Amino acid sequence: MSKFLFGRYLPLDSIVHRLDPRNKLMLSFCYIILVFLANNWLSYVILIAFTLGAIRASTIRLGFFLRGIRPLIWLILFTVDLQLLFSPAGGHVYWHWAFINITQFGVINAGYIFIRFLLIIMMSTLLTLSTQPLDIATGLASLMKPLRWVKVPVDTLAMMLSIALRFVPTLMDEAQKIMNAQRARGVDFGEGGLFKQAKSLLPLMVPLFMSAFNRAEDLSIAMEARGYQDSDHRSQYRILTWQRRDTVTWVLFAVGLALILICRRW
Amino acid sequence: MVVAITFEHVGYTYQADTPLATPALDDVSLTVPDHGYLAVIGHTGSGKSTLIQQLNALLKPTTGQLTVDEFTITPTTTNADLKPLRQHVGMVFQFPESQLFEETIQKDIAFGPQNFGMAETDALALADQMLTQVGLDASYAQRSPFELSGGQMRRVAIAGVLAMHPQVLVLDEPTAGLDPQGRQEMMALFDRLHRERGLTIVLVTHQMEDVAQYAEQVAVMRQGKLVKEGTPQEIFGDPDWLRANQLDVPRAAQFAQDLTAHGVTWPQGLPLTASALADQLAAQWPKGGAAHV
Numbered sequence: 001m002s003k004f005l006f007g008r009y010l011p012l013d014s015i016v017h018r019l020d021p022r023n024k025l026m027l028s029f030c031y032i033i034l035v036f037l038a039n040n041w042l043s044y045v046i047l048i049a050f051t052l053g054a055i056r057a058s059t060i061r062l063g064f065f066l067r068g069i070r071p072l073i074w075l076i077l078f079t080v081d082l083q084l085l086f087s088p089a090g091g092h093v094y095w096h097w098a099f100i101n102i103t104q105f106g107v108i109n110a111g112y113i114f115i116r117f118l119l120i121i122m123m124s125t126l127l128t129l130s131t132q133p134l135d136i137a138t139g140l141a142s143l144m145k146p147l148r149w150v151k152v153p154v155d156t157l158a159m160m161l162s163i164a165l166r167f168v169p170t171l172m173d174e175a176q177k178i179m180n181a182q183r184a185r186g187v188d189f190g191e192g193g194l195f196k197q198a199k200s201l202l203p204l205m206v207p208l209f210m211s212a213f214n215r216a217e218d219l220s221i222a223m224e225a226r227g228y229q230d231s232d233h234r235s236q237y238r239i240l241t242w243q244r245r246d247t248v249t250w251v252l253f254a255v256g257l258a259l260i261l262i263c264r265r266w
Numbered sequence: 267m268v269v270a271i272t273f274e275h276v277g278y279t280y281q282a283d284t285p286l287a288t289p290a291l292d293d294v295s296l297t298v299p300d301h302g303y304l305a306v307i308g309h310t311g312s313g314k315s316t317l318i319q320q321l322n323a324l325l326k327p328t329t330g331q332l333t334v335d336e337f338t339i340t341p342t343t344t345n346a347d348l349k350p351l352r353q354h355v356g357m358v359f360q361f362p363e364s365q366l367f368e369e370t371i372q373k374d375i376a377f378g379p380q381n382f383g384m385a386e387t388d389a390l391a392l393a394d395q396m397l398t399q400v401g402l403d404a405s406y407a408q409r410s411p412f413e414l415s416g417g418q419m420r421r422v423a424i425a426g427v428l429a430m431h432p433q434v435l436v437l438d439e440p441t442a443g444l445d446p447q448g449r450q451e452m453m454a455l456f457d458r459l460h461r462e463r464g465l466t467i468v469l470v471t472h473q474m475e476d477v478a479q480y481a482e483q484v485a486v487m488r489q490g491k492l493v494k495e496g497t498p499q500e501i502f503g504d505p506d507w508l509r510a511n512q513l514d515v516p517r518a519a520q521f522a523q524d525l526t527a528h529g530v531t532w533p534q535g536l537p538l539t540a541s542a543l544a545d546q547l548a549a550q551w552p553k554g555g556a557a558h559v
Contacts, residue, residue: 010286174364177359177364178364178365180319180324180357180359181357181359181362181364181365182365183324183352184322184324184352184355184356184357184359184427185352185365185377185378185381185426185427185430186349186352186353186378186381186382186430187381188349202367203365203367203377206367207364207365207366207367210364210412211364
């Protein structure tokens with residue numbers, strides 16, 4: 001469980017940690033657009049420099065990001081291989097067999113895809129490592145506010161999201177405890193054939209669901225006891241305020257955008 | 267003295283080699299004799315639970331090593347052949363009722379033994395036997411464990427651990443959240459297992475009365491270190507030290523100490539349980555006379 005880095009917050013005190021979560025969400029989204037705008041080596045070098053700079057500013061060790069990539073490595077390699085083997089013809093053909101062509105075009109595209117994956121994962125890992133889940137939820141809710149105009153129950157959705165996030169660590173602890181108890185009763189998790197592995201999940205999932213349902217019921221009673229009402233307009237304990245450092249990040253972003261627009265192949 | 271459990275300079279760090287590394291055990295050395303009854307006391311977060319999870323290698327020491335009867339656990343122990351150890355050391359966790367999952371109580375109790383290689387029919391028969399041993403009626407066998415009350419669920423969970431026929435029984439606050447009567451019955455059950463079947467027991471608890479009444483050896487943990495170890499008499503004989511370490515004193519010992527302030531003396535040492543207190547008081551009571559206090 002502890003290897004599962006995506007969604008884990010590292011409590012440090014850096015400028016990246018202190019940025020407004022709304023801003024970090026928007027930046028991460030726009031960064032993805034930037035990644036797809038890049039289409040030659042020079043523009044990727046610029047992006048890599050920007051990403052490494054952001055990581056440096058967060059004071060989180062690079063090793064954490066590399067570990068964040070590990071669980072997704074098969075997905076990345078699969079996509080890269082597809083790109084490598086089935087690219088449309090273009091440039092020099094290195095190898096040809098039946099419908100499979102390895103072309104210059106394909107190799108370069110595969111390389112780009114690989115870098116794109118890496119950059120996007122690193123940036124989203126940076127977002128989750130440097131932002132508390134609850135702040136992400138608040139930020140998302142705040143960004144969704146305009147949807148109220150089209151009758152989307154934004155406040156309720158935000159409440160659901162923050163409750164769900166709040167219970168992720170609780171349920172992970174719970175799962176760990178139940179796994180320990182079942183291990184002590186002789187269960188080997190993650191061993192044996194596929195059928196055996198699936199079967200060994202039952203002693204984990206049944207108690208975990210039981211406990212989740214019980215918790216949900218207790219929580220709903222506790223909320224109602226404190227007068228919670230659905231679809232009311234809610235005030236917030238933590239008010240997000242836009243700081244100068246948030247503006248600075250957009251200046252940096254604009255510089256990056258300009259550089260990439262200049263360098264990319266049109 | 268035949269030794270059942272030996273800790274040799276055991277240290278354990280959670281999430282070692284990350285910025286989140288937290289040391290939980292620091293150089294703990296301790297031995298428990300065969301058929302012994304060890305109570306581990308200490309504050310929340312003092313490393314009690316981490317300590318007992320070493321006993322069946324759910325956590326492996328980061329430094330040092332420990333032996334449990336014929337098994338040795340070192341930092342390099344692999345997960346490959348832990349089954350005999352896990353069968354040897356039965357583990358009752360806090361709120362063990364959360365480990366129940368089967369459709370019937372009988373099947374749930376039989377789950378452990380089957381994992382350790384017992385045939386299904388034997389395991390089911392054993393389950394019926396265990397059910398009565400933990401004080402539940404045999405008619406419960408075919409019911410769902412989720413229909414039971416919390417206390418009954420806990421008995422079923424404990425039956426599930428006992429059915430594995432462990433030689434060492436580790437109990438992590440087994441009576442937390444039970445009513446006084448349930449607590450007494452539960453502790454009496456463990457005591458019976460200890461005396462009649464010769465189980466070595468390791469009990470983690472905050473109930474000092476239980477420690478005073480049942481344990482033969484007490485270990486006090488603080489911030490991952492073993493700070494004091496001895497018989498209940500040695501540990502509770504010094505109530506001031508306990509209070510300085512923010513630990514409770516058994517009520518009887520507390521009462522006896524208050525009486526000391528009024529001039530009562532304890533020739534056989536400070537009584538720790540209500541019955542010991544009553545015996546010592548009765549012995550010094552003036553025959554047929556009025557109290558002198």
